[in-house]
Amino acid sequence: MHDEAKPRRLRRDGRAAALFAGPSLFGLTLFTLFPIVLSLVMAFFQWPAVGERTFTGLENFATLFSDPVFVRALLNTLLFVVLYLPLNLIVSVGLAVWIGPRIKGRKVLRVVFFLPVVTPMVANAIVWRMIYQPNGLIDGTLYAATGVHAPNFLGEQGWAMFAVVAMSVWQGFGYNMLVFSAALDAIPRHLLEAAQIDGAGPWRQFFRIMLPMISPALFFASTMTLITSFQVFTQPFLMTGGGPGMDTQTLMMFVYDKGFSIYQFGLASAGAWIVFVLILGVTAVQFAGQRRWVNYDV
Template structure:
C-alpha cells in the first residue's frame, strides 16, 4: 500500500483558486486608485491649479477690473527694486530668526518638564495647548490690549517694580519682539505635544543604563533623549519654519504693519498689493517668491537631516 503524507492529502483536498492572478492584482490596483482619487482631485483643484494660475498671473499686469496684459518678468524686476518688498522680506526673516528657535526651545523645555513624574501632567498639557486651538484673531486682540500703555502688563510692572514700560506696539524697536512673544505663546503648545509624546516613547531601559553609568540629567537629555527624538525635532522644526514664513494675522491685527513699516511681512505685502492697490500680478509674483523661499528652506532641511536625524 502506498504511503501518502499528510501534506499531500491537505494539498489534494484544498480547493484550487482558478482566478487569474493578474485579475486580482488589477482589482487591487483599481481599489487603490479609487481611494486615492478624491485626495488627488482635491490636491489638483485646490493646490496645483491655484499655483499654476498664480504663476500665470505673475507674468501679467493683472488689474482687479479690466483685461490683463502680458509683461513677462516685469513684476519680478519691480519687486527687486521695490524698497517696500525688501523691507517686508527683512521683517519676515527677522520674525523667523526670532520665533523659530524660541518656539522650539520653549516647547521642548515644557515637554521635558512635563515628565511622567509631574502630577496632573495631563491638565498642564491641556492648559498649554489651549492657545493653539483658540482663534488666533481673538488672541491677537487680547494681546494688543495687554500691550497698551496702562494695560495689564504695564500696570503690573508699575505696581510691583515701579517701572513704566514702553508702548511696545508703537515703538519700532519693540513691535516685532512683542509680536514674536505673542506668537510663541500662541503656537508652542503644538510642538510641546509632539515633543512630549516623543519623550514618552524613549525606552526606559536606556535611561536606567545611563543612570547606572553615572550620567547626570543633562547628559541623559543631551546624549540619549535628544538623538532618540530627533525625527520629531526635525518634523517640528520644518513645520515651524514653514508657518513662520507665512505670518500675517498677528502683525495685521496688532500693528497693521506699523509703526511705520517695521512689522510688515511678506504675506501682508502680498495682501496689500492684491486687495489695497489691486495689483494682482505683482501680488502673485510676491507670492511665488515666498513659495520659492519656503520650498528652498524645506529642501535644505531635508538635505541636512541625514547629519543629525536618527531613525533607528
C-alpha cells in the same frame, strides 16, 4: 467562473472608489490646483482687476526686488523666522522634558499648554494687543509694582517685532510640545536608568541621550515650524498693522496689500511665488542636512 467575476468586481470597486473620491478631487482641483496654476500665470502678467492684461515676463519679480517696501518686508520676515523658530523649539522641548512621566497631572498640563493652539488666532491676537497696550495688563502691573510704565510694545520701533514673536510663541508652542512629549515617552527607560547609574546628571542625560533620540521629532517640528513662520500674517496684521512704520510688515502682508488693497494681482502673485521658492529652498537645505544630525536608529 471565478476568474471572470474578479475583473467585474475590480471594475465595480473602481467605480465606487471614483464615486467617493470624485467630490474631493473636484474640490482639490477647483480650489487648490487651479488657483496655484492661475497664480503662476498671473505672476508673469500685469493683471489689474479691471482692464487689459499684458504679458510682462519677469518684470514683476524685478519690480518687487527693487521695491524698498518688499525688501523691508522680506527682512522683517527673516527676522521673525530667526527669532521665532529657536524660541518655539526651546520652549517646546523644555516643557516637554518638564512634564515627564514623574510629574503629577501631566495630562492636565498637556491640555492646558495645547489650548492656545486650538483657540482662534484672531481672538488671541486681539487679546494680546490689549495686554500690550498702554495701561494694559503688562503696563498696569509693572506700574503698580514699581511706579514705572512699560514701553509701548506695539507702538515703539524696536519693540513691536519682539512683541509679535512673543505672542506667536505662546500661540504655537503647544503643538511641538506634544510632539516632543510623545518622542520623549518613546525613549526606553533603561537607557536613562543606565546613564544615571553611570553617574550622568540631568544635563548630560538630556544632551547625550534624550536629544539624539528625539532628533526625528525635532527635525519634523523644526521643518513644519519653519514653513509656517515664513507665512506669518495674522499676528502682525491684527496687532500692529505692519507698524510702527514698517517694523512688522511681512511678506504675506505685502502680498495681501498688493492683491486686495490696490488690486495688482500680477505683483501679488509674483510675491507669493517668491515666498514659495524661499520656503522650498530653506526646506530643501534642511532635508539635505538632516543626515548629519538626525538619528533614526532605535
